[in-house]
Amino acid sequence: MADKILKKTDLAGFIKSLTGDYEVLGPVQDGPIFKFAPVVDGSEMALDYQNTTMSPKDLFFPQTEKMFDFTTDPNQDDALVLKEVPPAVGPRVVFGIRPCDAKAFFVLDKIFKNDQFTDVYWFNRREATTLIGLGCNDPCPTCFCTSVNCGPFHEEGLDVIAYDLGEEFLLKPLTDKGQALLGKAKGLGEPAGKVDEKAFSIRSAAEAAVTSQVETGNIFKRSVMELFEMDFWPRVAESCLNCGTCTYFCPTCHCFDIQDETAGQDGQRMRNWDTCMSWLFTMHGTGHNPRPGKMERVRQRFMHKFKYIPMKRDGEIGCVGCGRCIVQCPVNIDVREVVRKMNA
Amino acid sequence: MKVQNPYKPYPVKIDKIIVETEDKNLRTFRFVFLNPEDEKAFAYTPGQFAELSVAGYGEIPIGIASSPTEKGYLLFTVNKVGSVSSALHNMKEGDVMGVRGPLGNSYPLKELEGKNVVIIAGGFAVTTLRSTITWMLDPANRDKYGKITFIYGARTPGMLLYTEEWSEWQKRDDIDTFVTVDREFPGWDGMVGFVPAVTEKVAPSPADTAALVCGPPVMIKFTQPVLEKLGFADDQIIMSLENRMKCGIGICGRCNVGPEYVCKDGPVFTLAQLNKLPKEY
Amino acid sequence: METRTAKIREAAKKLLSEGKVDVVIGYAEGSVPMKTAPFFARTPEEADRLVWNSHCRINLANFLPRRQDRVAVVAKGCDTRNIVTHILEHQVVRENVYLIGVPCLGMVDPDLVAAKEGRLIQEAVEADGKITLKGKGFETVIARDEVLRQNCRVCVHRNPSVYDELVAEPVKEQEGVDRYADINELLAKSDTERYAYFNGLLTNCIRCYACRDACPLCYCHVCFVDEAMPQWVGKSQNKADVMTYHTLRAFHCAGRCTDCGACESACPMGIKVRQFTRLLEKDVKEIYGYEAGLSLEALPPLSVYRPNDPAEFIK
């Protein structure tokens, strides 16, 4: 795997060289919102952004996704039989994604595939996509990635990581897919001089700049029931509106609902993001609700991220420390505070 | 090899509909696969469930009531509660729908070999236990197990499922069948009383015995102490949970009980396992 | 602001120490700049965490319906109006709620501040009507009044409409405010432009329902969006469904909305959801002369009628 240099002045050429084989997406600004969108030459990109407003999980897990088509027309042979919808994406490159979000994909890979089943919708898109990450030189005060198995230059989930060295990017391929991409791209140069040292110092400075920290060690040691029965939960949940904003912005939240919709005789089965903050999420047809109140639902979310996922997914934490939920929560429920309480 | 889409149901045809209860809200649907090769792919064990898929309405998880020993069809008994089950209840023989599965774990039939089994069921939770009994009573399997006791209760005689089958079982000597209803009814000459009370009377000794318990929460609540009193240990009591599910494959998140996905890690748990989990079921 | 904070703490301590209430609902300092968190003080000591500043945007009336305990709540003008609506709608029993009224000078819109500043703000300090913004390598001062939320800028009911005590002298209500100048401008446009405008507003909606959940009026057990039989509105990101959701949500607030802005402040995508509710709020005021929450006697306009209500549009 050979590192490459991309001069910022060559960015357009680099992007253009990819647009033939790939759809290229980059971070763009749309009013107050930052999000990934197709780019033509890279000039559209806002590479000095902090991060996308929402997590970019919709790259692989759109909020609404069609799964199957069907017809209710009794005259059709395949009436009421579900037909698979072909994968929605071809090869694409995402440029400039933040390492925390890529780490989230890495965690989600372990969720969308288990010992028996593979979520083909997630993996169709994952496989078709090459991720070029952009390290965070300048983390936000709400970032706490380094406390949760992640960091501003974390590499898991990425195919290539880019270091912004000022005038140029250092591109480090991390996977074969990344390597292949760099092989196809134009406008790249070879690293020269003390590039690696410079990159290392930028990385170290960034990691040090993540001053917001949480401890999770005790959480792993404690039993499910011990954590579950801790007495702070009601007060954490007290101000919660149960809106689910945290889950929609969270890069690792992945709960979904499956719904059928019909119009005339055409129908489709789709999935939509869902949220464990909703009372309906666990509501039985009988009227019984295993998580009847907002306390139970708030607790579930934090337990899921910091206890259940680590238990079941090789110790991975269901949180990458991106801080979006802290910024977006209308009532300022701060995940760091909650984790501190769980760990206390 | 192409990865199977785990969300895709097998197309099936409704072969037969049996109205099970006097309120007509419980019906047993017999399905046959539209593509015969799907039947092989659908290899299941008693205790597992499947997502029944009605295009235009969605899916509901329903325990498989038939036994793998019954070839050529699948049985599901469905209670009419929500929009999907209502749509299903409005369907007719010959209609096409989908079955996705088998899903979830099953009763630990392997582990139970050589043991006595007491099967305790209440109301319409008897479905997967019907599957289990049918499987165990199959000549190929009966010898693997010791004494089999079946205790089944419902509110009224008209609310008992599978009357034909358990009537047959009552005649057999390789299974002790006790069917009870909550109170006296004209024309009912069987047992009267609640399941926990009957269990206390007729359950076998806990030695080398496992109890499979399925029923409404109130029945479970009162049966559990009876079994404990009789000396059953928590890992001898096996239960099946019924959380709300969607994906059925351990991803979508709504059936979580603690770290476990009821749809994939369950629905069958021992009481010992459940004791370590939040009571979010 | 500081005196309001002090008075709120004083009132809360008194209520808690005298055992008059079980909890005082107010605001505590948030963990990020320009944010507060609803705070439930249960002891006199905890009351010291209560604050009042320009970021008390969340409408605390939201936490009142169906409460069983004795509660005091810190409430600005719009919050009290919502509590009046709660009382009229039997969600709150007046005797069970102690209202610590706060004459309000408007709340700051952090999105507006962010848009004005353009850089990541790491700290915001407020004093004497000015806010000092600090970030990596910069410090600027901005006048508070310039960055108020739009609803606060056009608010004409800053003083609580009901209260048990006030923590400050009533403020002078704004006069000569044209509450609906921008709405009227919008209404003067063509239907095509308006349709495009409202659809455009919703482009980024993720249907998290924070607007609904932050709204004190939305206290139903089951919201229409969660109904299955029949399904009023689809659950996907379909444009018409998103529009239907916002239309019906706003309609459910008709005659009850106080334009408190909680919905808009809660929206994580910065959508001007109030543009929907304001259309109705304006009509209710102009057609039926009703403004929600000003009186414990007058019923909301959809609960009553007059035989001669105007309706020229009906053939």
Added chain:
Amino acid sequence: MTLTEVDEISGDEGNFTVRVTQKPRYVDMDKCIACGDCSAKCPRRVDNAYNENLDKRKATYVQYPQAVPLKYAIDADNCIYFQKGKCRACEKFCPTGAINFAQKPVLRDIQVGSVILAPGFKAFDPTIYGAYQYANHPNVITALEFERLLSSGGPTMGHLSRPGDQLEPKKIAFLQCVGSRDMNQCDHGYCSSVCCMYAIKEAILAKEHSHEELDISMFFMDMRTFGKDFERYYEKAKKAGVRFVRSRIHTVDPTPDGGLSMRYVTEAGKPISEDFDMLVLSHGLEISGGTVDLARKMGVELNFNNFAVSSSFTPVSTSRPGIYACGVFTGPKDIPASVMEASAAASAASSKLASARNTEVREKVVPAPRNVNGEPPRIGVFVCNCGTNIGGVVRVPEVAEFARTLPFVEYVEDNLFTCSQDTQEKMTAVIREKNLNRIVVAACTPRTHEPLFQETLINAGLNKYLFEMANIRNHDSWVHSNNPDLATVKAKDLVAMAVAKAALLAPLSETTISVDPSALVIGGGVAGLNAALALSAQGFNVHVVEKGDKLGGHASRIFHTAKGDDVAAYLGGLVDRVEKDEHIQIHLGSTVADVDGYIGNFKTRLSTGTELQHGAAVIATGAEELKPTEYLYGEDKRVLTALELDDLFKANDPGIEKAKSFAFIQCVGSREPERPYCSKVCCTHSVLAALEIKKRNPEARVYVLYRDIRTYGEREYLYKEARQKGVIFIRYSVDRKPKVANASGNLEITVFDPILNREVIIGADYLTLASAIVSHRDEELAQMFKVPLDDDGWFLEAHQKLRPVDFATDGVFMAGLAHYPKPLDEAIAQAQAAASRAVTVLTSTELQVGGVVAEINPARCVGCNVCVTVCPYKAIALDEKNKAKVNEALCKGCGTCVSSCRSGAPQLRGFTNAGLFAQISACL
């Protein structure tokens, strides 16, 4: 029995034999489906009397489209076949073979216990008023003709135009009192009571109908808007720009442009000539010759105006026992008064028959309904051809074929007539045979035919609510007859919609609640006592609650009625009867403290603690006399109220005979901004009192200062008599009210006389103020019974015209002055009417409740109270858990609660959200 006339009557009260002749209709009522083909094919056009002969109808016809029964008839006087022996077109085209030219008159003898005469009135024919040009000029029309011109069902379909030239009039004059208050030309000295109001109504309607600004003037003598809310309507008309001119027109001349020039003299004596486009004569009411004949056959005495003779205290009784009368037959009156009298007559007529109640009722046996719960829908669809009415336009077989493809449809057939008896029998069989559990009939309108098909469902053992209709006739084939393709497309959609809804229908249960067969009457005045007696006469126990320490109320202070009857004597007898009545229990010194329950099952606690159970209640709490605060009342002992003057009469006060001068001021406290209503009784009372004074002291000068004299009906004769006896009437206007002063011990009244055009000063020994009658504004009582008050504090009836004694809340009724000021005879009639209405509740031992009513899902309900406030019937209340609960006995199924609830908690059975959604999606 339509087309039927009475020939003779024999026997006595309780046992009459009435011989009637039923004239032939020439149409078999059982076969006629009112499709109208006969009329369409009838070649004979004749003047349409229903539209005042302003347009034509056929010889085979229905009088008007809402006629009951909606069956056609052949007018033999005009039928070509009857007249010339040939034609029979109707017979040929009738799809059901209903035409029967062989029908003959049938004589029948009917055994009855009582008879009620309600023959109505004839509108006065103004031809004899030559000066008004009615007979000669097409643009001079009667108000009834004008009414038809304004009606959307009328000859011009509501488009206002002049009959002469079809031009839209821009300036119209209404002439009041045509054929009323006039002894010279028409011998009708009485006031017709209704013309002022109907003229104002027509004026307002005309203004609303007119495309351009319409100038309307109304020429009148006194504006008699004395009924409930009438005065407000008058004020509204003034605001709407109707010009009111106090003058009688004496000459009308045609103008060249088709209009009319009128000459009149203003009140101040100025002659004016003014042009109008059109002239409307507000003609009065009179009794027809036919009615006079009927009365003669019945042996019922008429007065000189041919109105039935009745007493003030038995307003619906005639001179012959057992025969009762109501409506204009007993004197001119408007709809609410007629409806009240009708109920009163029913009460009076049945009071003697109570013991025979339910003796001729046969019980019907129906099969027990099959339980269809849990069954998938199995829908049967019956598509009707309705002869050629549907099948001639819509391709019915195609619609039937389409219906087969719809979800859950198990059986489809098309019928020539789905409503025919044999099809009903077949339907019953098919339902059983095919095990159908939902039925859709695609035919005509559910408004007429739903009950018939529901009956069939019941006979087939299905709950009758498992039924839905698709209206492919009235809403389709009849209105798209020129486009069979689109009509067929529409028919399919309508069937699909009905099937979609039917699939979701659930059986609705109807349960019965018992009825406590006793009544509560609140108020022991004349109204309350009459209601109590009427109820007792029907065999029901009655509790009378009176807050005072004796019965009788304000009537005890009234001297005479307008008919000259002695009130004191009557009242003594009334109280005595009530006190002796074993069915009536009197609670003096009591008020209502608390009311719980609902129709059939009220529980009322009195202020004394007594608890009463009753099935119905009559509110007859009366009103009070305003104590004036003007005209020196309370300062000068010579200033009296009307009741105080009656006190003097009753005490035979010698002062009356000694005094030289008496004055009355009318409208004291009435018809003013604070009390914008007319107190109705005061004009008559003052006129009566003036006459009484003249009787006792013929030399005395009597002045009545008035705004409009409102001696409506035959009371007008009193007014006339008073003028003849020298009582001086001086009009004043409200902006120039009389002034009363004590001028060195003499009571002096200064008033501007508009005829003399100057102020006059009247010295009076007694000044009587005709002060307003004011309501108690009893909000507490209203709240307890969940009934409304109007702006003036009167109890507000369910419908001012059609349900004048009912409340929206079932089981509660009103009578007397609690409703509005009124004279004794009207109060008594209303009391009997209220009793009659209450009897309809009490006679049923149980009430059917349920069906299409709302229900609340408590899991959804948040207790926000919106449904409680909007329910027009107060059928919803919050329970102790703050959950709304519907009282099925009160719910009428309007669904306002459903659409008002944000939480989706209420559901209207039969019209569920899911059902309506299914209909929406089925047609799109």
Added chain:
Amino acid sequence: MTSEEMKNSEEFEPRIVAFLCNWCSYGAADLAGVSRLQYPSNIRVIRIPCTGRMSPKFILEAFRRGADGVWVSGCHPGDCHYIAGNYYARRKFTLMNNFLHALGLEPGRLHFSWVSSAEGEKFARVVKEVTAAVKAAGPNHRFVKLEKEVA
């Protein structure tokens, strides 16, 4: 209008959902039938007991399902069979009508009327007016759920 557009507009048969109260406007429709008044066939009548039952949501649902026009008709104020159902409805309609138009519903799509059961002629006239107005507005694309946009 080009000739092509003219042709299209001639061929366009709008789908109009009409919500009629049982007692007045439904009766008026019956009467229009009895009187054989001819009117365009585009309306599809849904019978409701009273305009009080008319949830404004039904209007949105009809548009969402693709209706080109919606028409709601009930008893004249003061004539409600249920005393006051139409008074409450009138307020809801007023607000919803203004609201939907403010949100960009084209004029001519949404109609309200009071038609009594005696006004068959008015019923037919209003159908004509409503149909003409909806035709003039053309096929509806606003507030309509297009399935292809779902995912």
